[in-house]
Amino acid sequence: MALITCSECKKEISTLARSCPNCGAPNSSTVKHSNNTNLDWSSDDDKKLLSLYKKNVPEFALAKILKKRLTDVRIRIIYLMKNNK
Numbered sequence: 001m002a003l004i005t006c007s008e009c010k011k012e013i014s015t016l017a018r019s020c021p022n023c024g025a026p027n028s029s030t031v032k033h034s035n036n037t038n039l040d041w042s043s044d045d046d047k048k049l050l051s052l053y054k055k056n057v058p059e060f061a062l063a064k065i066l067k068k069r070l071t072d073v074r075i076r077i078i079y080l081m082k083n084n085k
């Protein structure tokens, strides 16, 4: 997962985070991509999704656990796998 520096408090935050967990400033890197579905996902959701996915939890179960649509879970897994290299 890539990290960027918060524009407000200068701490490192995930590029996937909607806002800085330290000071709450909006993450400018996600604001730029606001036309995708990523804004519905918190970094906690991502962590949970990735750890469960790596334990071979099926996608429909992931959707249930995270209270997301199955299609969103699939898209997010692909996105996270691409950005996790």
Ligand SMILES: [Zn+2]
Pocket (backbone or CB within 6 Å): 006, 007, 008, 009, 010, 011, 020, 021, 022, 023, 024, 025
């Ligand atoms: Zn901050």
